[in-house]
Amino acid sequence: MCGICGICGFSDKKLVLDMNRLITHRGPDEEAYYYDDQISLGMRRLSIIDLKKGIYPLHNEKDSIQLIYNGEIYNFQELRPELEKKGHKFRTNNDGEVMVHLYEEHGLDFVKYLRGMFAVALYDSERKKLILVRDRLGLKPLYYYYEKKNGRLVFCSEIKSILQYEGYKKEVDMQSMYHYLLYRYVPGPQTLFKGILSLPPAHSLVFDLKKGTLSMEQYWDLKEDIDYSKSESYYAKEFERLFSESVKLRMIADVPIGVLLSGGLDSACIMAMMKNTTDSPIKTFTAGFSDVNDTDLVLARKLAEHFGTDHQEVYMKREDVFKLPQIVWFLDQPTGSEIAIPMRLLSQAAGRKLKVVLTGDGGDEIFAGYVHQKTIKAGTYYRSLVPKIIRKTIFNPSLTLAPTSFLDKFFQYPLPLGNKGKEKFIEFMHNIDSDPKRYFSLVHVFNRKDINDVLSQKCKDNIVFDSDKLKEDAAILEDKDKFSDPINRVLYVEIKTWLPDLVLFNLDKILMSSSVENRAPFIDHKLVEFSMRVPPKYKLKGLGDKYLVRKAMKDYIPKISQHKKKAFVVPINEYFKEGFSHLIDEHLSDDAVRERGMFNRDYVRKLLEEKNRNEVIYNRQLMNLLIFEIWMKIYFDNNGKFPSRT
Numbered sequence: 001m002c003g004i005c006g007i008c009g010f011s012d013k014k015l016v017l018d019m020n021r022l023i024t025h026r027g028p029d030e031e032a033y034y035y036d037d038q039i040s041l042g043m044r045r046l047s048i049i050d051l052k053k054g055i056y057p058l059h060n061e062k063d064s065i066q067l068i069y070n071g072e073i074y075n076f077q078e079l080r081p082e083l084e085k086k087g088h089k090f091r092t093n094n095d096g097e098v099m100v101h102l103y104e105e106h107g108l109d110f111v112k113y114l115r116g117m118f119a120v121a122l123y124d125s126e127r128k129k130l131i132l133v134r135d136r137l138g139l140k141p142l143y144y145y146y147e148k149k150n151g152r153l154v155f156c157s158e159i160k161s162i163l164q165y166e167g168y169k170k171e172v173d174m175q176s177m178y179h180y181l182l183y184r185y186v187p188g189p190q191t192l193f194k195g196i197l198s199l200p201p202a203h204s205l206v207f208d209l210k211k212g213t214l215s216m217e218q219y220w221d222l223k224e225d226i227d228y229s230k231s232e233s234y235y236a237k238e239f240e241r242l243f244s245e246s247v248k249l250r251m252i253a254d255v256p257i258g259v260l261l262s263g264g265l266d267s268a269c270i271m272a273m274m275k276n277t278t279d280s281p282i283k284t285f286t287a288g289f290s291d292v293n294d295t296d297l298v299l300a301r302k303l304a305e306h307f308g309t310d311h312q313e314v315y316m317k318r319e320d321v322f323k324l325p326q327i328v329w330f331l332d333q334p335t336g337s338e339i340a341i342p343m344r345l346l347s348q349a350a351g352r353k354l355k356v357v358l359t360g361d362g363g364d365e366i367f368a369g370y371v372h373q374k375t376i377k378a379g380t381y382y383r384s385l386v387p388k389i390i391r392k393t394i395f396n397p398s399l400t401l402a403p404t405s406f407l408d409k410f411f412q413y414p415l416p417l418g419n420k421g422k423e424k425f426i427e428f429m430h431n432i433d434s435d436p437k438r439y440f441s442l443v444h445v446f447n448r449k450d451i452n453d454v455l456s457q458k459c460k461d462n463i464v465f466d467s468d469k470l471k472e473d474a475a476i477l478e479d480k481d482k483f484s485d486p487i488n489r490v491l492y493v494e495i496k497t498w499l500p501d502l503v504l505f506n507l508d509k510i511l512m513s514s515s516v517e518n519r520a521p522f523i524d525h526k527l528v529e530f531s532m533r534v535p536p537k538y539k540l541k542g543l544g545d546k547y548l549v550r551k552a553m554k555d556y557i558p559k560i561s562q563h564k565k566k567a568f569v570v571p572i573n574e575y576f577k578e579g580f581s582h583l584i585d586e587h588l589s590d591d592a593v594r595e596r597g598m599f600n601r602d603y604v605r606k607l608l609e610e611k612n613r614n615e616v617i618y619n620r621q622l623m624n625l626l627i628f629e630i631w632m633k634i635y636f637d638n639n640g641k642f643p644s645r646t
Helices: 013-021 076-085 097-113 174-183 232-249 265-277 295-307 318-331 340-351 363-367 371-385 388-401 404-411 414-430 436-440 448-454 468-478 486-496 498-512 525-531 547-553 577-587 590-596 601-613 616-637
Strands: 002-008 030-035 039-045 065-073 116-124 129-134 143-147 152-156 196-198 203-208 213-218 257-260 283-289 310-316 356-358 517-519
Touching (some): 002 013, 030 065, 039 065, 097 203, 174 448, 232 525, 257 265, 265 295, 283 295, 283 340, 295 310, 318 340, 363 525, 448 601, 468 486, 486 498, 577 616
Parallel strands (some): 356 517
Antiparallel strands (some): 065 116, 116 129, 143 196
16 A cells, blocks of 8 residues: 655654655655654555545544554454544544554554554654554565664665665675575565564564663464364355455455456455455456466466456566566565566556555465475375384385376476476485474575585675574474474464565565555455464365365366466576576676675586576576675665666
């Protein structure tokens, strides 16, 4: 919906103006400000509910509370009458105004009444407190920099605005660089900018100006509460009810709403529920490749025909690879994924027609749709059913001899990744008895040894390889008291890390780059809480992904959308070979690598030789390094200037 920014503990109108102008793409419809002697707030607005101008910042009757925020409160129509009964006066029809009066009633607990996505900044001038709050699952971003020695806080929806504060001196956070190479994203709360932090999902931060203190607390968390006495049919019906409710809530808007449509299950489920709610034609958008074998494009087209949508196909061109620098600028910090290119094209196409789209993101993380989750389940049963001595002496050696095509029939994983994928799979199975961290080795682009080889010595001197982040994930994966089933433990880690820090991070930054708001019905906190009550056998049944979703929605969606999930892979070698090579020559040449001094030239040269084997892993490793180098050039060499090259 918007972008927000502000400073607290000092006053600087020009700084907040500059910060706000840098996030115009998040809200081109309006800008708003609030100034006090110790605080300055700025906001860019994308008008979706209550379209009239001049209503921000939102405030209470006596102007003692000022609120700016980014997001949508989906249950505001339910909350407002109760607040009015208690004597609160509303001056707008805006969904966010309920937060002002909820705070008056409940203090910091106001957030517990909200159902939606939000990053909130609320200033209580009587108590001299600034309160920052982020939604439960992390759909909306919020970053801050705290200068303790001066008692100053700078915050914004995007890091690039915080960089405008002269008191912050840019420096790469080397530990975050290690995590970026390992995961393809930076796990919060750290960012790649040392000292700038991301407010974790489901947390509130309070800056008390009277006391000069900064405090943070978590207001929500997931817990496992499985009821094995309930039937499969009960859980299917309960999913259907909650999912239908979630989609309806996300259709509340004073502007048209569209859908990013893939050929898969999740967006088909959303389309089905939307068609149940409205007879109006729905605009849908799909990205694909015009001159390669693109089954996703064909399946999405068939779904659009089935549901009778106003469908637009966006075809990627070979020169679109040169959009990477601009994409990296919008992201603030890199994510090593080529999927950002088609996402940017989709956002631009949707932005020319709409302000809001629904997407199917989150279904895989919450109801177990990823291949590595199935592999982890299979590995867990393998470990529990087959004695260790037999695994080591008979089964594991047999895996090494098995052809990649045979393994792929069971896991739909090794074949697209070639021999390197088979090696990763076998390594995982061989080491399944040891470290729980091995669970995530399947999704690592670089392993620890790769990173040790690719980094220069000066980088390695500033990195802890056995980091606290890895220890925390491993502790959760071992905690059988909190989550009894290994699949639930894996899902919990992904909901807390991968989902907000990669999936939702990309969605928000890239869609908002074209002034488009994303609404994700699968990422409704009531639906996510429900998922932790579902017996794991109804999430993964056998090796079938998202079993419960398929069962609940089978009468709503056509058979074409009920196929097994397959990864969306951007065909870098076949489609982007020339442009990709050009960018690599520019940013990863011997001279460029030597000048930057962060990577080992010999290892990079080896990767460049291997990439011609047309294996996904080598290209992903190169993409990781390439995007990092582009980020360094933009934010450190060119001082954050927007790249002009398209």
